[in-house]
Amino acid sequence: MLAATTAVALTACGSSGPGTSKPGEPSKVSVWALQDAAVNPIATSSIDAYNKANNTKIELVTYVNDAYKQKLQVAMGSPAAPDVFFNWGGGNLAEFVKANQVAPLDDALAKNPELKAKFLPSVLDVGKVDGKQYGLPMLGVLPVVLFINKDVFAAAGVQPPKTYADLLNLVDVFKGKGITPIALAGSQGWTELMWLEYLLDRIGGADKFANIAAGKAGAWQDPAVVKALGEIQNLVKRGAFGTNFASVNYDNQGASKLFATGKAAMHLMGTWDFSVQKEANPDFIKNGKLGFSAFPAYEGGAGDPKSVVGNPSNYYSVNAASKSKDASVDFLVKSLASEQYVNGLIDAGQVPAIKGVETTLKSKPNADFTGFTYDLVANAPSFTQSWDQALSPSVSTELLTNLQKLFLGQITPDAFVANMAKAK
Amino acid sequence: MSLDLARRPAHRSRSVPPPSAGPRRRGRPNFPAGIAATVWLLIVAVPVYFVVITGFRSQDQYIEQGPLDLPTSPTLDNFTSLFDLGFTRFLTNSLVVAFGTVALVLAVALPAAYAIVRNPSRSVRSMFNVFLLGLAVPAQAVIVPIYLIITRLQLYDTLLAIILPTAAFSLPIAIVVLTSTLRDIPGELYEAMTVDGATPARVFGRLVLPLSRPGLVSVGIFVGLGAWNGFLFPLVLTQSQDQRVLPLGLWNFQSQYGTNVPGLMAAVVLSALPVLALYLFGRRHLLSGLAAGFGK
Amino acid sequence: MTTSKAAARPGIIWAAPAVLFFAAFGILPVFAVVYLSFTKWNGLGDPVWTGLSNWAALADDSELFNGIGKTLLLTVVSWVGQTPLALLIGVWAAGTQRSRAVLSTLFFLPLLLSTAAISVTFVSLLDPNFGLAADYGKYLGVPDGNFLGSPEKALYVIAFVIAWQFVPFHTLLYQSATRQIPVSLYEAAQLDGATGVRQFFSITLPQLRNTIIASSVLILVGSLTYFEMILLMTNGGPGTATRVLPLHMYIKGFVGFDMGYASVLAVVLVTLGTALSVVVVRLTGYHRMTSDREGA
Structure with a gap:
């Protein structure tokens, strides 16, 4: 009895959403990703570019691999949750979708058909749960x-x-x-x-x-x-x-x-x-x-x-409870397939899940390996x-x-x- | 448990002549123990030697030379590069956690011990029994609810999230040890002050606080070391690099450094320096602190 | 203000902060873990009441008995390994020869290192291809250096590293206790012509009885909580060869995110811990000491 009441009391006070923004003030968006010395600067520079062009305060927060999954699991549903979060797509993403914690991106993709056409389909598919798109590829394959x-x-x-x-x-x-x-x-x-x-x-x-x-x-x-x-x-x-x-x-x-x-x-x-x-x-x-x-x-x-x-790719998804949902989605739509972002990934040695990057890959270091990787994925009938x-x-x-x-x-x-x- | 035994040697030592006095039976060689001691000495020394020697080796030398060779050209690079990797931050965090925990524990444990020793009421007695029982609860068994409580208090990923449960789980032992210390204060001293009309606060400030200093030092060191070395609470209750404490940092270096064993060993050496300093400058206090808690 | 004696005694309020604090982070979690054991909760959202289903799953958990078995085995191995070693070395180190004093400083070195530091060090040392295990494993009958990866050996290797960490501490206890033994006992024995071995068994050992009990209690109760080192060194592997009960709980809770079932395991763990404490208390007569103290 005592235990039940205390636990109820405990669980009763933890459901305010993340972020706060009033109209007129810049939208605050926190983006969580894995710590990666090669990739983080690319994200930071596209964030800076986006912040400059829009009235937003997007911030990148990074974590090391070992602990990230647990940390995310813990933070989602708490006030400390991010607006945009890095994930692995598939079942990992589906867990969050099932808990109604992820915003669908289908509307945004429908408004930007050219964006949808840019991603390799077998990779984009892994960001889907029950036929709806919840994650967009944000790293190489x-x-x-x-x-x-x-x-x-x-x-x-x-x-x-x-x-x-x-x-x-x-x-x-x-x-x-x-x-x-x-x-x-x-x-x-x-x-x-x-x-x-x-x-x-x-x-x-x-x-x-x-x-x-x-x-x-x-x-x-x-x-x-x-x-x-x-x-x-x-x-x-x-x-x-x-x-x-x-x-x-x-x-x-x-x-x-x-x-x-x-x-x-x-x-x-x-x-x-x-x-x-x-x-x-x-x-x-x-x-x-x-x-x-x-x-x-x-x-x-x-x-x-x-x-x-x-790993088909890693994905960015938007927290359904985010107070800056529109700004978060818009940031993803504008950044993830932008030339600056994609070239940044290639410079960092990644092979983006974007059609038509073969020629760029050839002009960069380690072209043998990146070209091999790109062809392997582009020609694959399935990517488990x-x-x-x-x-x-x-x-x-x-x-x-x-x-x-x-x-x-x-x-x-x-x-x-x-x-x-x-x-x- | 067994704390009563823990304080016994210290207590008795006051009435026993110092070890150097008189002829000693231990002046004779003791072969079985000597052999065991020598073997164990090697077992202790080889890893410690490996850690120190490797910390001063460059990565190339580590691969070329045998793991136990002396480095031909020792280098400090491993240590300097640690500071670029946020080592200072981890060190500061660990110090904050250790000192914060000690301060909190001593601040609430000493008044409680005072009440337990000087208040004979049944309710205070039963409180003491609750703390005695608390000695038996392993911290990891309640990590799930602790985690729930910390997230609901919105303390997740703060140093306070480490300090609060660490302090709570240090309380039983602190109270038991401090209670023993206060029992050693002769009752007449309390009586004398009471006759003079001193309030409990005055007795606490004038009598309890000064006379319990040795106990406070021992408990402080024991609790501080526990907080300094703690791994589970930081692992589950913090996440970001800014809040990372040393033990987690070391674990992280292990995957960040990969094959850079020298870098990792340099981190191990640095992480031990604060305790080494304590050992060098307050060996007696450190050892008494360890004995006070009688281990984890 | 009053001058009566009773009023000058500290009220229960002095103990209140400690009690409330411990209740929040030490006692409430114990009740909460019982509550959570009847819920389904994956760390997201709120726990959902599911009645006895987690408890029913206990019967299907093939790792449960493995976990309990490994925990007990580790406990026994730790006790059998550490006690005689620490006793021998402690008695030896209590000697007054200068060499012994210097060497005992070395013995205490592992006390300076945190569990995390010790774990990463031994993982490097035991790397089967690039650590000491690769070069020297053959002298121990393990030419492929497969220590932590061998289902048969891994638990004993962990027990060894635990001993490496904790034998110094127990040595310290025995050393100081041995120094408290009155010299006159040995002088009398020498007059009777008793040999060193004889003296050890007829004087030293009986005199150290309480210390042996205390040290054993610490090893027994402590081994229920050895968890961090295993997490860091083998993560319970290979397979489940080193997955002790606390680690099994951690993996279920914080890797598999089945917090409800992890809470069931936590309740089992608390129950086992308490049972072990009670048995130890009965066997050693500790409860009589407690009641002595309560009378004080």
Whole structure:
């Protein structure tokens, strides 16, 4: 009784909206994004330009990656909530939509058809929830690709894998030479997830995960999922990831360094690892030793080998409770596809989800890699969002835990799908 | 728990001659303990040596040389670059949190201890029992409601959001230790002042405050160290870089620095300097503070 | 103002600030966590009453018993590892030789480092490819340096790092307690021709009884709360090999945002903690000391 009343009292006083602006005064808009030394200045300069041209006070607030999701979850619905917030689209965005905390952007897009036409459709789609547009792409595309250490490949006299059979063969070759075939930061489940995402996509096609994300009954128990999980355990048993992968960390660049120093031959990772390598192992990039390739085709699989998985982009969405909703939406509409913003992204090494940037990309540094990335995404029939972003946080934590156990051989594929079917 | 034991050695030490007096049986070698001590010394020393030596190494040297080699050309670059990464801010925040918590705890705990010692009523007695029970509540078990309370109070992402719960969870131990300290003040002193017609406020100012100084120092150090090292409350209750405290900053450096282990180790060294200073200049107080709380 | 004795005693008002403050951040959360355990809340919006459904989910939680088991295992390993070590070194360090005094200063070095600092240091040291683990793992029978990533070893590695952090503190307790043992006891034993080992078992150990109890209580109760270091070093992994109960709760609450279920786990945690305290109190006779004190 006491507890109930106190909790009611507690919850009763937390629902005033963010921001305050009276008519005539400049609209205050707070924009939350991830801390990123390369990208933040671009956002700041387009904000400055917009503030100058309009009677607004837009402000960029940045957070580090680790804590951002939790912070946002916490702040939304509190008076400290941002007006415009960075998100990952998909299931992550859907959570906020379900809580009625996101303003739809369809009207704004309908008024600006040329804007809508500029975005790559497969990427724009991930900003939709139940057919309505809630997020606009604000960063480059970040598909997961197979990185290749060219030195190690040359020394072994082998080529990047085109098919899964090639990959298995390479595993044996490198293992025989005492090199870890594939660097894997197995202490963090999301790096292992990339293997499951691609294997299921290649074996069963993109629908299989779409069913899982839609919460369809029996989607986890699909034979293609079980087969993909079985392939993972075969890879582990074959020694594809070495013996100590579960001790390797991505956040402290354990896997990236393992790969760059030639102790491992391949690394399946998001394209962001390119900038990680550029920062941490500049010579590796400078000397052109970093190769890259699409995930190999799976013989007899139902999936299209041109499909990609990863982070289609990151998105800006507008808080439904914002006091400066119009100014927020207008800022997004005017800025995100502007030449200044898009070129800024390209200069920072990003590949924007904007049609027709190929020529600009070619004239910039690292054109090989950015061109490869752009073509990969532009030609992809589907772009499956990283599962841990697409599923609800509670299912994602179950997924990553079970996946770690699967990689360690502690549970079978059947136990895995049974556990996941129960998760909610 | 067990605080009664904690104060016992300190209490007794007044009546025992200093350790240097007289012939000691511990003058003889003690082989099993000596071996254990030596082995453990190595185990303690190697990581500490690694931290310090690596902090002065350049990134290139770290990769080329063995992790335990002496650096051939030590550098201070790691330390200077830390200040560009906002280290000063983290340090200031941590100091604010530590001192704020100590001030708050001492300000409410000493009067409470005074009431508990000098007021024999049943209600005060039961209050003391509530604090004793509070010793057993682990802070992380109530982190969800704490988080709810802090957000509803609109304190989320402020240093006060760290200080309030940290202080609250330090209160039981502070009150228990201070109560023990005040019990050591002879009753006649209270009586004498009371006979002179002193009010409780006067007794508090003239008698309790000066005589409880050792206890206050010990509690202050114990509570301050706890706040200084606290990780869970800052993790859950703050978010922005401006409000970040040192332990969170260190964790963050770990991912920001990536393979730059020397930079990370420099951060570890710097984070320990304030406590090291305390250790060097007030070793006795520091150790008594630690013993006062008897650990976390 | 009155001069009567009763009026000169501090009123309950002196304790009020501490009590109210502790009630708000220490007691209210305990009730609130019980309330939240009957709600569904993902951190967004307001908690929604769902009755017993979270409690029913407890039966389906395959990690619950793992969490309890790992917590107990960590507790036992910590006690078995730390107590004899700290006892031996503490007794040894109590000796008056100058070398021992200097060395004991080194022993206390880990006390200067925060949990976060210790965790990031050991993560670097234990990196299987680039840390000490890579170069020296082979001498420990782990040629691939797979310490934190091994489901069999990870928990023991964590227990080792916890020992690294806390043995100095317990050593400190034993050192000061040993110094309080009256020299005359040893002199008498020497006259009787008792050996060093004999003296240790017949004098030192019995005299340290209370300290051993106190130190053990701290290890036992403390290990229920070892959480930050695990979060920082393995995040409960690999798999769930180091996912102790408090961490399981944190992951459910602040990673999976299932605050309702996390609150159920919190209630379990508080219950376990209280039960453990009660058992310890009964076994050590601490409650008798409490009642002594209450009579004071």
